[in-house]
Amino acid sequence: MQTGFARTGAMFASEHAGIVPDLVVTAKGIAGGLPLSAVTGRAELMEAPGAGGLGGTYGGNPLACAAALAAIETYEADDLTGAARAIESRVLARLRAAQAVDPRIGDVRGRGAMIAMELVDPSGAPDADLTRRVVAAAHAQGVIVLTCGTWGNVVRLLPPLTIPLDLLDEGLDVLLGALAAS
Structure with missing residues (x-):
């Protein structure tokens, strides 16, 4: 639901599973920060409500619609799906190499520029305290990562699709250094 355009390495996450959704709901990234959202769907679903049966607060704003067209063109022209796949390859390789030597x-897991690293204690149980320490240490060095998960033990990585790979490596160095020091 919250993958965003191109973030998983495909324009829409459903493409990875070969799913053709009945409806697609988009917002945020569709208009480069201007207020706009969209519902796109099969014709028989979109035409089912009577005249005036579909509407929204931001429907049809000409400036936001122009921004949406420009944003979508940029996703395609700058190959941001390819950028997401490059991020995935780089981040998963680094995290899995660290995982091989650090049982914590x-x-x-993840896809594209949406990657998660779960931290556990020696018994394999979720370790929220370690996660908080690692995230705080990374933040103190200028790298912002999020925590999530039922037990608060998952580090969530959501780098910008336009991040230079050397800066991504630097951020991973900080994160993994924070883990090693914890």
Whole structure:
């Protein structure tokens, strides 16, 4: 639901599973920060409500619509789906290499520029305290990562699709250094 355009390495996450959705709801990234959202769907669904049956607060704003067209063109022209795949390859390789030598790294998962690293204690149980320490240490060095998960033990990596790979490596160095020092 919250993948965003191109973030998973495909324009829409459903493409990875070969799913053709009945409806696609988009917002945020569709108009480069201007207020706009969209619902796109099969014709028979979109035409089912009577006249005036579909509407929205931001429907049809000409400036936001122009921004949306420019944003979508940029996703395509700058190959941001390819950028997301490059980020995925780089981040997963680094995290899995660290996982091979650090048993505190439980699961490493994700797609594109949406990657998660689960931190666990020696028994394999979720370790929220370690996660908080690692995230705080990374933040103190200028790298912002999020925590998530039922037990608060997952580090969530959401780098910008336009991040230079050397800066991504630097951020990973900081994150993994924070883990090693914890």
